[in-house]
Amino acid sequence: GERLFSASNQEIMAGWTTDIYFIKTREILRAMGLDGTEVTAEIFAGREGVLAGVPEVKTLLAGTGVEVWSLPEGEWFGEKEVVMRIHGPYDRFGIYETAILGILASSSGWATAARKCREAAGNKRVVCFGARHVHPAVAPVMERAAIVGGADGASCILGAKLAGQEPVGTLPHAVMLIVGDTVEVALAYQRTMPQGTPVIVLVDTFKDEAEEALRVARVLGKDLAAIRLDTPGERGGVTPALVKEVRARLDQAGYNHVEILVSGGLTPERIQLLSQAGADSFGVGSYISGAAPIDMTMDLKEVTGKPVAKRGRIPGITPSPRLQRIL
Amino acid sequence: GERLFSASNQEIMAGWTTDIYFIKTREILRAMGLDGTEVTAEIFAGREGVLAGVPEVKTLLAGTGVEVWSLPEGEWFGEKEVVMRIHGPYDRFGIYETAILGILASSSGWATAARKCREAAGNKRVVCFGARHVHPAVAPVMERAAIVGGADGASCILGAKLAGQEPVGTLPHAVMLIVGDTVEVALAYQRTMPQGTPVIVLVDTFKDEAEEALRVARVLGKDLAAIRLDTPGERGGVTPALVKEVRARLDQAGYNHVEILVSGGLTPERIQLLSQAGADSFGVGSYISGAAPIDMTMDLKEVTGKPVAKRGRIPGITPSPRLQRIL
Amino acid sequence: GERLFSASNQEIMAGWTTDIYFIKTREILRAMGLDGTEVTAEIFAGREGVLAGVPEVKTLLAGTGVEVWSLPEGEWFGEKEVVMRIHGPYDRFGIYETAILGILASSSGWATAARKCREAAGNKRVVCFGARHVHPAVAPVMERAAIVGGADGASCILGAKLAGQEPVGTLPHAVMLIVGDTVEVALAYQRTMPQGTPVIVLVDTFKDEAEEALRVARVLGKDLAAIRLDTPGERGGVTPALVKEVRARLDQAGYNHVEILVSGGLTPERIQLLSQAGADSFGVGSYISGAAPIDMTMDLKEVTGKPVAKRGRIPGITPSPRLQRIL
Amino acid sequence: GERLFSASNQEIMAGWTTDIYFIKTREILRAMGLDGTEVTAEIFAGREGVLAGVPEVKTLLAGTGVEVWSLPEGEWFGEKEVVMRIHGPYDRFGIYETAILGILASSSGWATAARKCREAAGNKRVVCFGARHVHPAVAPVMERAAIVGGADGASCILGAKLAGQEPVGTLPHAVMLIVGDTVEVALAYQRTMPQGTPVIVLVDTFKDEAEEALRVARVLGKDLAAIRLDTPGERGGVTPALVKEVRARLDQAGYNHVEILVSGGLTPERIQLLSQAGADSFGVGSYISGAAPIDMTMDLKEVTGKPVAKRGRIPGITPSPRLQRIL
Amino acid sequence: GERLFSASNQEIMAGWTTDIYFIKTREILRAMGLDGTEVTAEIFAGREGVLAGVPEVKTLLAGTGVEVWSLPEGEWFGEKEVVMRIHGPYDRFGIYETAILGILASSSGWATAARKCREAAGNKRVVCFGARHVHPAVAPVMERAAIVGGADGASCILGAKLAGQEPVGTLPHAVMLIVGDTVEVALAYQRTMPQGTPVIVLVDTFKDEAEEALRVARVLGKDLAAIRLDTPGERGGVTPALVKEVRARLDQAGYNHVEILVSGGLTPERIQLLSQAGADSFGVGSYISGAAPIDMTMDLKEVTGKPVAKRGRIPGITPSPRLQRIL
Amino acid sequence: GERLFSASNQEIMAGWTTDIYFIKTREILRAMGLDGTEVTAEIFAGREGVLAGVPEVKTLLAGTGVEVWSLPEGEWFGEKEVVMRIHGPYDRFGIYETAILGILASSSGWATAARKCREAAGNKRVVCFGARHVHPAVAPVMERAAIVGGADGASCILGAKLAGQEPVGTLPHAVMLIVGDTVEVALAYQRTMPQGTPVIVLVDTFKDEAEEALRVARVLGKDLAAIRLDTPGERGGVTPALVKEVRARLDQAGYNHVEILVSGGLTPERIQLLSQAGADSFGVGSYISGAAPIDMTMDLKEVTGKPVAKRGRIPGITPSPRLQRIL
Ligand SMILES: [Zn+2]
Ligand SMILES: [Zn+2]
Ligand SMILES: [Zn+2]
Ligand SMILES: [Zn+2]
Ligand SMILES: [Zn+2]
Ligand SMILES: [Zn+2]
Ligand SMILES: [Zn+2]
Ligand SMILES: [Zn+2]
Ligand SMILES: [Zn+2]
Ligand SMILES: [Zn+2]
Ligand SMILES: [Zn+2]
Ligand SMILES: [Zn+2]
Known part of the structure; x- marks a missing residue:
């Protein structure tokens, strides 16, 4: 018969729910011999809230060999604050960008709305x-x-x-x-x-x-x-x-x-x-x-140890003493 | 290792994502000998939009033996318009109420937002x-x-x-x-x-x-x-x-x-x-x-052939000539 | 025992509900030999509405010998439109100014609100x-x-x-x-x-x-x-x-x-x-x-046949073809 | 000749200005043998203000034999506060409900507006x-x-x-x-x-x-x-x-x-x-x-000693220590 | 004695009221041998209005040998519309940019306000x-x-x-x-x-x-x-x-x-x-x-015959058929 | 050739930029033998700000023989505060009213805007x-x-x-x-x-x-x-x-x-x-x-030693201890 349209754990882990451009990116970097480039990526939030979804991200990245730092699950974060940092060869985690951001954006949106009800009650x-x-x-x-x-x-x-x-x-x-x-x-x-x-x-x-x-x-x-x-x-x-x-x-x-x-x-x-x-x-x-997702953005801030950023962002790693190593 | 928190097709089909009260309902109706009561339920929308999610609902209900009428996938519906009607023994589909409403509410919210972009473009x-x-x-x-x-x-x-x-x-x-x-x-x-x-x-x-x-x-x-x-x-x-x-x-x-x-x-x-x-x-x-879901409500409108409704709703089947039999 | 505080018909006709200044006015004009001065007074409304209270005004002025023109009871009048005109010796009607304005202001306020309900229904x-x-x-x-x-x-x-x-x-x-x-x-x-x-x-x-x-x-x-x-x-x-x-x-x-x-x-x-x-x-x-009274103002516009007006008003009789002689 | 349309003290005392339904009520209760039922009624205000009209209410009820408690004339009352309580056989005062509420509503509206001018001056x-x-x-x-x-x-x-x-x-x-x-x-x-x-x-x-x-x-x-x-x-x-x-x-x-x-x-x-x-x-x-009347409501709160109330109100006598016995 | 602080015709013609950067510009271009570079400049308005000040601009530029096109004095222009174009060696007119813009901006502001009064009257x-x-x-x-x-x-x-x-x-x-x-x-x-x-x-x-x-x-x-x-x-x-x-x-x-x-x-x-x-x-x-000046901007749109523009503007001469040659 | 339209110092000093009514005033007063009437005039501001233009006013009035008191250049003044007072025969300074007010109004408007930038920076x-x-x-x-x-x-x-x-x-x-x-x-x-x-x-x-x-x-x-x-x-x-x-x-x-x-x-x-x-x-x-001028008004407050004022103003000299003699 027919299937439901939602993705299974296996499909997600296999990268089937990623944006196609991360697949293309991997191919191009391979062709240029740059697929193993060591990078540091930071994830920050568009508005303040409660962080949720960290265990699922950990599950996703567990076998990739990258290093991950994060605010703890349930922690309050500020607007534009860095909530997670990933370091490692880009081709180990690039294809999970879509999934990681989606998990954190939607889960944190829900958790934040619940927090406001909690405070009111x-x-x-x-x-x-x-x-x-x-x-x-x-x-x-x-x-x-x-x-x-x-x-x-x-x-x-x-x-x-x-x-x-x-x-x-x-x-x-x-x-x-x-x-x-x-x-x-x-x-x-x-x-x-x-x-x-x-x-x-x-x-x-x-x-x-x-x-x-x-x-x-x-x-x-x-x-x-x-x-x-x-x-x-x-x-x-x-x-x-x-x-x-x-x-x-x-x-x-x-x-x-x-x-x-x-x-x-x-x-x-x-x-x-x-x-x-x-x-x-x-x-x-x-x-x-029905709470709106909290927009999450992932930016590369170092490439092979050197500070970088696209126009509009400040190059290099953002000082974030509240992050804790989770992988 | 750890799993992701999302439900698989099998978990959904097995009723694991339903609200607990539908499970309780089934038990009580069984105890009263009323579990096979023939009912007609209607689903209507809180605001106007584009209907999406019908194939998934069909997948969910396919083996239950109930009769289903629906507006076609992609059809525009009005505020409070009936978009789907289900007829059959209540215990064949009651536990899917949460899942059906969730599928239609979120899918129609997304489809409606896309329609507005389509018209603008x-x-x-x-x-x-x-x-x-x-x-x-x-x-x-x-x-x-x-x-x-x-x-x-x-x-x-x-x-x-x-x-x-x-x-x-x-x-x-x-x-x-x-x-x-x-x-x-x-x-x-x-x-x-x-x-x-x-x-x-x-x-x-x-x-x-x-x-x-x-x-x-x-x-x-x-x-x-x-x-x-x-x-x-x-x-x-x-x-x-x-x-x-x-x-x-x-x-x-x-x-x-x-x-x-x-x-x-x-x-x-x-x-x-x-x-x-x-x-x-x-x-x-x-x-x-990030479009908000379109609130969907399921109301029983007939029980063993007689019009009913809770306070605030009009008893009996709503005339809805645009509905088409899908199961 | 005690009385209620409202005035009887007799008290009103006797001028007991008038503002004290009209009593003083009468005395001064008498002392100056001007109490019989022929004047023409006009009553106009602060905002548009339905005129009511004309029969009571007629009752009040019936025995005074003055001439009175009015819009008919129940007629719609415009903002600043003249709704009534009184001509005669000032001391015959001056003390009724307060009562006349009060009757027309409150009655017209109520009638106007009722008219709006009528139109809605x-x-x-x-x-x-x-x-x-x-x-x-x-x-x-x-x-x-x-x-x-x-x-x-x-x-x-x-x-x-x-x-x-x-x-x-x-x-x-x-x-x-x-x-x-x-x-x-x-x-x-x-x-x-x-x-x-x-x-x-x-x-x-x-x-x-x-x-x-x-x-x-x-x-x-x-x-x-x-x-x-x-x-x-x-x-x-x-x-x-x-x-x-x-x-x-x-x-x-x-x-x-x-x-x-x-x-x-x-x-x-x-x-x-x-x-x-x-x-x-x-x-x-x-x-x-609870409708607010419609402010009514009485202005002298002629004194012994000559146009007058206080500052801010235009002297002389206002052309008002809709007025009809009622006394 | 013609009369003015306002009611005299005698007409008011005789119940001619009451709403017709209180007359009907009396007849029905008599037919059911319930006209002498002992009740307690409370009057409360729709918004805060200065109470006025108490002496007129006292005049109205003086001969009826009911017991009356009230805030003093000129007292400030809060929104929804009970300003008067009447206890006795219903048919002794029921027909005065319209008159009592009208006296208190309009007089308190005027007194409250005057109080605000007083404070400003x-x-x-x-x-x-x-x-x-x-x-x-x-x-x-x-x-x-x-x-x-x-x-x-x-x-x-x-x-x-x-x-x-x-x-x-x-x-x-x-x-x-x-x-x-x-x-x-x-x-x-x-x-x-x-x-x-x-x-x-x-x-x-x-x-x-x-x-x-x-x-x-x-x-x-x-x-x-x-x-x-x-x-x-x-x-x-x-x-x-x-x-x-x-x-x-x-x-x-x-x-x-x-x-x-x-x-x-x-x-x-x-x-x-x-x-x-x-x-x-x-x-x-x-x-x-032109101040708007302050809406006054009379509710039965006890019938033959038992707390009652219509839907939307809390049954039984409201604790109101500021009320004083006036009749 | 003391002078007033306003500039005389002679001071203005001599460039004493120009912004200092045009003086510096001339020196640098001379040092680079570029002072005679042929350019085309366009002046456009920040909001719509009535053009005024054209005769004074003509007086200013009369002896410089540059070619000038303009909308006529008193003409209505649209937002961002080109109102004047100047072509010639840059050092012949560069130092007048401040004066030209100031004349047109303030005069057009005043003329536009007068036009609105004219229309109202x-x-x-x-x-x-x-x-x-x-x-x-x-x-x-x-x-x-x-x-x-x-x-x-x-x-x-x-x-x-x-x-x-x-x-x-x-x-x-x-x-x-x-x-x-x-x-x-x-x-x-x-x-x-x-x-x-x-x-x-x-x-x-x-x-x-x-x-x-x-x-x-x-x-x-x-x-x-x-x-x-x-x-x-x-x-x-x-x-x-x-x-x-x-x-x-x-x-x-x-x-x-x-x-x-x-x-x-x-x-x-x-x-x-x-x-x-x-x-x-x-x-x-x-x-x-007291009408606000209408912001005027001068942009170089051609340098030695080739279209140019700074970021944010479209390079090359803007088609402006309403301009007329005045010098 | 053509001139610019702005006035030279000489034209301003000669009264060519005055409103024509001051010229007429002088002629009429002369014809009535009142041109030498001693008067005291006060200048006050429509809104608060920083006073500027005092030296130019001093230059204008230097040779006229009148006495002048002023707030110092650059001083903050309040709404309706007197910023300058002139005493002397009216025909010595009357024709400069337009010029004096224009200088102070526009200069103070600019100075006030600059002050706000200063405070922000x-x-x-x-x-x-x-x-x-x-x-x-x-x-x-x-x-x-x-x-x-x-x-x-x-x-x-x-x-x-x-x-x-x-x-x-x-x-x-x-x-x-x-x-x-x-x-x-x-x-x-x-x-x-x-x-x-x-x-x-x-x-x-x-x-x-x-x-x-x-x-x-x-x-x-x-x-x-x-x-x-x-x-x-x-x-x-x-x-x-x-x-x-x-x-x-x-x-x-x-x-x-x-x-x-x-x-x-x-x-x-x-x-x-x-x-x-x-x-x-x-x-x-x-x-x-582009700052709006600060409206300045000149009122005669004494004529031959007696307090005067037009309707709407309070006659006589306003106590203004902050004014200082400048001429
Ligand atoms: Zn590394
Ligand atoms: Zn970008
Ligand atoms: Zn059936
Ligand atoms: Zn309910
Ligand atoms: Zn007459
Ligand atoms: Zn007045
Ligand atoms: Zn009792
Ligand atoms: Zn009710
Ligand atoms: Zn050329
Ligand atoms: Zn720039
Ligand atoms: Zn003097
Ligand atoms: Zn005036």
Whole structure:
């Protein structure tokens, strides 16, 4: 049958996802007898952020024999700061330029967005729900980067595993619609899930959230860990006033132990407002997964030991005391 | 050793990149004896654009036995328009919701950005140079989507192949810096590359672009297909005035046959301006590869033949005469 | 006991609500033997609008013996246009200047706002619900002016009567909260109200509006004339999407005859959007009742037959062919 | 003959200015045997301001037997703060909801605007000249509220009386135009008015203000208390430079005792600027009288002792320690 | 004694106002034997406008033997359009580059501003009153350029003469203040000035403009040609409302023949508004005299017959069919 | 032949550049026997700035016998502050009003702009290159005023001399284009110029600035004082990044002694940025020479010892302790 269009690890390692000009470069340098020229390359970032993707770069370059220095995974870097340096014969790593930059640019973009959510949420829980906006081949890359940036967990199975965690999540609107009643689903969830699984119930499918939250709390009692508010824009979205009122109605009815998980178009600004209103945890989607990549540039700064640079850049190695040898 | 973090085709097909709640959903529905419930789901888009990713979705669902209707690959869709409909037992496709939405959201985002470049460029050539901003696992997905959207070619090897093309590209600054002189590289390129490969030379590494363009044209003559302008921001970037002047100086020296390829931070607006100034082709990077995904939402609209919807949506199947049966 | 602070008809006619300077003016002119000086005064408006209040001015001046010309009640006037002219001995009407200007300024402000709602609503029904923002002494003045401007009805009893209509309205949230269930109230309403009273039920007190609308429709059937949406800002207010969905759900359940009355912060812009979404009538509050008065100015333009004016104004009578003799 | 359209005290007390739905409510509750249900209602404000109208509400509710708590007349309240609480059988006060809210909303709007003028004027005199923008039935309500908010006096006779003051004011342009010369009017004023009435003369009717001020000062000498500047927009309005110059010319001619009263489109910002330039008192019109009402909302928060609230509000009595029992 | 700092014609012709680098250039070219090199230079403008200063450039270059082509004096030119071309041995005209560019830049700036006033005024009279904002050495240059641009006259004696006109003007505030009364000055003006001099009287020195205009008209009758309004900002400046009222009061008193000349901060926008209000002529000051110079650039485009240009410009002579040979 | 249009010193002293109304004024006052009236006039500024032009005013008034007080040349004055006072018979100085105001307005405008560049540049060198934007008759006035304001030098010969300095400057693009190579010109400059002249070479004519700077440095070595960057807008202009890179490349090659002079569209903001990036001196053109004049107004404030003023101004002498007697 047909294949998916994403590249496998083997295809990437073999250089199949590189820009064609690095292949041409290798041929020309060979023809000129310059393919083994020792060079030093530096990678710097177009804007500040959190570095992510270093272990994948290490995997890519592990067998090439080049020397690599890098900022640590998860470190904050400044605009134009050098985040990685590679030294060795050019033909050992030139064909990986496209892949290395792509890994760092996209992973750091995701990690940086997660960091901003982390800061907005203080000590409260941030979970990445963004897998549905990216291709499944990179969903685990994205979720792992989000955890590097500061998310507490992720909903995609492989992404959570790669970060050494269990995936987290509740139930979608679909199951509610198939069963036809939120309370019935909640009871089935309680019966079916393994002992210890926290019961979190989505309460905006059929009824006003405050009403449904109380219905569910009445049947599950102490077994209800949290309710989830994911109110659609057509009903005003999740607002501070909604969170405050649901909190108050739960408390007045004696359900102070039930936490409130919010989701739907969250940004750092909205996380902060909803947290002040009483939300306990935050499911963040497109703010993380749709974050723009952070432009990464690789420049040759030395060729056979002599400082070089193209026009517009300063020749020679940039002093970067925070870099650490990783290969 | 270590693996890359991206998922293989097999992992995706096995549901490893799905959100955990679809797994839970399956278990609960089974416990309730509802797992085989016949449902109809619709996918609609948060903003208008070009649909891409349909073949991958077809690959995913091919063995499940569900019926699928879709807009054709490459079709323009409106805001909130239904782009795909799936009918069948819920447990046959529920676990693929995350993957399907991710494929369509990211591919359509890329295709739509490429379409806007296409429209700005009129009949001139647009090439996707954006692989360096995305993870290598999806670089081919992105480049194929760009071609669906209207790009004429792409630089990444696997991406071009998947779209049935040869990859296109010239040479990076790195080879210039290793060799030390643009003209020498140009001559080596001419000698080394197979007969028929168009010779395109990057002219902003060492010297003023107008001066370097003339130096290269003088040695290659009729063999020079194009020069590439990629002037860095530190030297003012590629501007209409620069393109006009280089064109005039080439023409005055008799090199009317030499085309001008421009790159560097291109957007549809800049493509239009540079095209008017005389540029012949356009290498587009982050405008395409950094395009935001187009939010896709899947809603159940019928359960066992009866119209349903969550609060905020209109129950029942949306009339969508443009959908075509694909499975 | 204590009185309310508003003035009675008698107090107004006696000049008790005039600015003190008109009293002083009368005394001084008398002392100078000039109190009977024949003058012509003109009233013009600071901005364009709908004229209202003419009958009250006529009542005020009826016994004074002066001649009065006016634009008709309900007529559109331009910025700086003369809307009324008074001719006669100054001491017959000077003390009413404050009252006349106040009547015209406030009434025209309300009528003009109502006209804009009228235009936004096309042929659909606009009802004034604004009594709660103005002092009860002027609530009937305001509602009558709204009807002059184009409202189809008003909720305040005396206001509607003065405009020759029955007051219109449904039931407040209070009765819902006292009874505890919307459906029970709806049934009582149906039983209690005189034959022929249209049954309109407010559906946002306890439950999601779509759910509550269907519950009420199921018990009242053909007897339900309309449901009213007045969703609070904390639940997103009344939006086009909400109206569309409630309409669709009512129609799918066979209640096409049930109309939708919307209220809550309506403006001409929102009226237009909600009308397009399917709303049938509009309850407008503060947009009408909180409308700013339209500044009215009275200038003497002739004294004993000779043109005069203060600095900044053009002496003599302004040609105003649209004025009609009313006294 | 005809009546004015404003309601008398008796009509208001009889419930004729209420919204019709409170009448219907009473009938339905009676039919259900629920009319005597004990409830607690709270009134809160849409934006912050100065509370006014409490004595009128007290008058309205005095005979009903309900218990009432309120912030004191003239107190500052915050956004959404509870300003009044009513407890008792619903049918004793339900029909007054419209009137109570209207009294508080409009009176507090006026008082709040006056307070801002007060703050801008520091220790200098602020007089309300706004009667000409409101219906004469509420002119005294407005002026009394302005004095509650901080105005030093008002020009409307009944308004001033209700606030326990004498009305204040000078002479209008009309008397100048009838007599034909400002100096002649000034002399007549001096002769005619009772001993002790401060002589304030308007100086912008015929001549440049500085010239006219000196003419009047020369004939009245020590008897001239103040001149009033009310320059029309067509002559640039009253500006800081005009005040400064008139002050300087009066002082150079030895009339340091003559004060300057300014009027015409004053706002807190303009009061502050004109005060710095040397103005001594301020006649404020439409800024106070055209102030938007402050939206007041009445919510039932307890029914027969149990906390309730409609969707969007938090059930139960809001802790409000600043409220004081008034009935 | 001391001299003024402005340069005489002789100093300018001798090259004393040139930038020092042209002197150095001459020495170096002589030392290299290149001083007689034949070159072609082009002058182009940074923004569009009206060309002025051509006769002075012709005077400067008349004896040098070079060939000169130019757009005609008073012609409209576009942005970047070539306005002048000079061909000949470089050392014949190189030292005049600074002077030529300065003449064209400042004169064209002034002429362009005058053109915009001309267009705003339609067929009405525009007079340049701007001498007081520029150094007296260039006042005549400025006024002549204003007339080239479209002004009807100028107030500075030498400027008017150079444009072949008589200077125009009325009387300043100073004479009013010395004499102490506008009417007395007007009578003296009528007695003293030669038969046929139009009598124009400034009416804003002491009294309200409308009052003073009528006083003057009453004593001069048919001999009064115009009054001038120059109201200071402290009195609101000259506004459309003021012009309309003065026009109306003059007409009502039978002085339809008296024209209205306005001045004070005029711009094309204000000219248009005041013209519509009835003003007959316009005295424009700083809008013309404070106009920014239009940047002019001189580029060598041929050296000994071969196209040249510095980086950023296109080599060779620009096709410019509108240029005409002037030397 | 033809003359230039600028006025000579003699023409200015003879009153030929005055506004015609001062001539008329003199005639009328003579006819009334008031020409010798003793008056006091004050000159004040429309906005704050640096006073320049005082010596020229002194030259103008030296023989008239009037008394003059002034702020010192180069002093900072505030908005509306009196900068000069003249006392004496009006006919001795009235005809110079236009010239005096023009001198002070334009000179102070230039001096103020130069002061802002001075402040932006700190201790670094600012040179005025603006002669090419003004008429050559005032180029020396402008450059002298720039030096009064704080410029270190000027390029125009007469301007520099009047300020007691040698003119400064390098070589224009013209000489480069005639010779055809920057290095050849640099060598000729070194050979030809007198011992001690600092060698400054413009490096943007043919090649990339960094490349050309190194070529010139290699041949001149220690004799190269500075390179000048004047990059045209078509190549991105002179940016901080360009300055930094050129500085770095010069330093890496051992040319730390070579300074960087920048020019081209400099403003105080750009001076500050380029200074931080490493520029050593600044050639400023149109920011100084195109600065708007600072409006100066002359008011009579005393006539024969009595305070006067036109409407809008305060009569009598303004206390101005900073004024000093200069005549
Ligand atoms: Zn090495
Ligand atoms: Zn939801
Ligand atoms: Zn089926
Ligand atoms: Zn490049
Ligand atoms: Zn009459
Ligand atoms: Zn409601
Ligand atoms: Zn009770
Ligand atoms: Zn007035
Ligand atoms: Zn020739
Ligand atoms: Zn004036
Ligand atoms: Zn004296
Ligand atoms: Zn240059």
